[in-house]
Amino acid sequence: MYTGRTQQPCCLCDDHDTSHRIAVPPRAIQLMENGDPIAWRDVVGAVTLEFCESDWAVVRDLVLETGMSPLSRCNVARADFDLREDFEALLNDTRGEPDQTELEERLLAEAAETVAAADDPMTEDRDLVEARVVQLSLQELGVAEP
Numbered sequence: 469m470y471t472g473r474t475q476q477p478c479c480l481c482d483d484h485d486t487s488h489r490i491a492v493p494p495r496a497i498q499l500m501e502n503g504d505p506i507a508w509r510d511v512v513g514a515v516t517l518e519f520c521e522s523d524w525a526v527v528r529d530l531v532l533e534t535g536m537s538p539l540s541r542c543n544v545a546r547a548d549f550d551l552r553e554d555f556e557a558l559l560n561d562t563r564g565e566p567d568q569t570e571l572e573e574r575l576l577a578e579a580a581e582t583v584a585a586a587d588d589p590m591t592e593d594r595d596l597v598e599a600r601v602v603q604l605s606l607q608e609l610g611v612a613e614p
């Protein structure tokens with residue numbers, strides 16, 4: 469059982485020695501392995517994924533060179549996110565679905581800025597990978613324009 473927020477293992481191989489972390493919108497949980505039962509609309513804030521050094525190299529190439537998302541191979545059980553407290557859900561009469569749009573728009577705007585600055589020497593690979601995964605996943609889910 470993992471109870472802390474800071475020590476999630478690599479989402480691909482379960483290695484606890486991780487080197488890189490990216491944040492993706494909760495909706496992207498649907499694209500992850502074992503993501504189906506998760507009520508992604510009840511996730512508060514972004515979902516973070518950890519990668520070990522060797523998997524990071526693969527993910528980096530996959531995303532930046534092939535233009536593919538690694539999410540389908542990331543186990544959601546190893547992702548880090550906060551679910552909305554139940555009592556908050558109960559207080560909400562309609563049990564309405566929280567709106568994820570604002571967070572998604574912010575992540576997409578940040579991603580667009582990062583991708584636009586891809587050639588800037590100050591732009592790091594990690595940022596670029598994160599930006600592309602955000603774009604690719606929301607495109608796949610029909611939220612963003614390809």
Ligand SMILES: [Zn+2]
Nearest residue numbers: 478481520523
């Ligand atoms: Zn790994």
